[in-house]
Amino acid sequence: MGIEVVVEGLTMSFGKQNIWQDVTLTLPAGEVSVMLGPSGTGKTVFLKSLIGLLKPQKGRVLINGVDMVSSPERDIYETRKLFGLMFQDGALFGSMTLFDNIAFPLREHTRKRESEIRRIVMERIDLVGLLGAEGKLPGEISGGMRKRAGLARALVLDPQIVLCDEPDSGLDPVRTAYLSQLLIDLNARIDATMLIVTHNLDIAATVPDNMGMFFRRNLVTFGPREVLLTSDEPVVTQFLAGRREGPIGMSEEKDAALLAAELDNPAGRPALPRAIVPQLEPSPGLPPRAAVARRRERVLGMLDRLPHAAQAAIRDTYARDAAYTLPQRTRITGSGS
Ligand SMILES: Nc1ncnc2c1ncn2[C@@H]1O[C@H](COP(=O)(O)OP(=O)(O)OP(=O)(O)O)[C@@H](O)[C@H]1O
Numbered sequence: 624m625g626i627e628v629v630v631e632g633l634t635m636s637f638g639k640q641n642i643w644q645d646v647t648l649t650l651p652a653g654e655v656s657v658m659l660g661p662s663g664t665g666k667t668v669f670l671k672s673l674i675g676l677l678k679p680q681k682g683r684v685l686i687n688g689v690d691m692v693s694s695p696e697r698d699i700y701e702t703r704k705l706f707g708l709m710f711q712d713g714a715l716f717g718s719m720t721l722f723d724n725i726a727f728p729l730r731e732h733t734r735k736r737e738s739e740i741r742r743i744v745m746e747r748i749d750l751v752g753l754l755g756a757e758g759k760l761p762g763e764i765s766g767g768m769r770k771r772a773g774l775a776r777a778l779v780l781d782p783q784i785v786l787c788d789e790p791d792s793g794l795d796p797v798r799t800a801y802l803s804q805l806l807i808d809l810n811a812r813i814d815a816t817m818l819i820v821t822h823n824l825d826i827a828a829t830v831p832d833n834m835g836m837f838f839r840r841n842l843v844t845f846g847p848r849e850v851l852l853t854s855d856e857p858v859v860t861q862f863l864a865g866r867r868e869g870p871i872g873m874s875e876e877k878d879a880a881l882l883a884a885e886l887d888n889p890a891g892r893p894a895l896p897r898a899i900v901p902q903l904e905p906s907p908g909l910p911p912r913a914a915v916a917r918r919r920e921r922v923l924g925m926l927d928r929l930p931h932a933a934q935a936a937i938r939d940t941y942a943r944d945a946a947y948t949l950p951q952r953t954r955i956t957g958s959g960s
């Protein structure tokens with residue numbers, strides 16, 4: 624089962640360049656979270672900080688009581704084995720077959736026999752739909768297949784926490800839809816805590832339980848998906864609508880003068896009304912996601928503290944589940960039906 628990841632007051636700089644500051648969030652155990660943000664806002668740096676490969680100057684990343692920032696290196700090394708990582712570029716070894724690439728972490732980190740390795744690798748290859756391609760070199764397959772091979776490799780050590788850095792980059796829309804389903808199916812099978820960094824709005828809209836966004840050296844928001852999806856923060860609405868008008872510019876941030884001019888003269892497309900589409904369900908035949916019930920308890924417990932639009936959206940989400948009735952306390956604050 625997945626493990627909670629608690630991030631407290633994390634601040635990261637490279638020399639004089641501050642990347643982000645005072646980042647606090649919890650990745651709830653077994654839930655799927657998505658992190659958004661313009662290029663260069665430090666999303667990849669954040670993932671690397673979670674596994675202790677980069678060391679923020681301030682704050683803590685707590686996993687099973689180990690602080691990935693400042694605990695002894697051997698504890699960090701042990702804890703890192705709980706992670707499965709899928710990098711932005713797939714990061715496969717070009718001279719090894721897919722089989723050997725995917726077997727690599729097992730050969731490196733375990734003393735399993737070759738027959739056992741074969742069983743695990745073929746199971747993961749099947750999981751990501753690459754059966755038959757195991758003998759190919761990375762250069763002989765498509766970019767989408769390399770992505771899935773990267774995901775298979777991330778899964779061989781039975782990770783309890785899965786981090787995916789832009790798993791969709793370079794994929795066509797259909798492959799991206801398959802990938803979204805694969806991520807949800809994966810969560811149903813292994814109940815791992817998952818964090819996905821993506822620029823893809825379809826993944827953002829259909830996959831996660833929780834969403835966050837980095838902008839201007841800060842975590843703008845992190846919480847139940849409905850909070851970000853109903854937010855009227857200009858940076859969030861601009862990002863979700865993929866518009867040029869708004870605080871995000873080509874070099875990440877527009878200067879204040881340009882932004883003020885734009886606000887005076889809103890020439891661009893109007894913001895589209897955003898409907899929240901249902902979250903993907905695991906494919907038929909798979910067990911239900913164990914995180915769903917936990918998430919419902921958690922989110923309903925915090926409902927009073929969320930913005931009104933998010934409360935209404937969450938009530939809608941759970942009203943679709945006929946078997947469920949809202950507790951009395953939360954019904955009172957409702958929009959009244
Ligand atoms: N090891 C490093 N040393 C110095 N600066 C770094 C290092 N790693 C990242 N940076 C800087 O940190 C900033 C954030 O980089 P990061 O790769 O995390 O952005 P990102 O949000 O993942 O962007 P993208 O969406 O394009 O992948 C960039 O300005 C980058 O140059």
Ligand SMILES: [Mg+2]
Nearest residue numbers: 666667711788
């Ligand atoms: Mg990145």
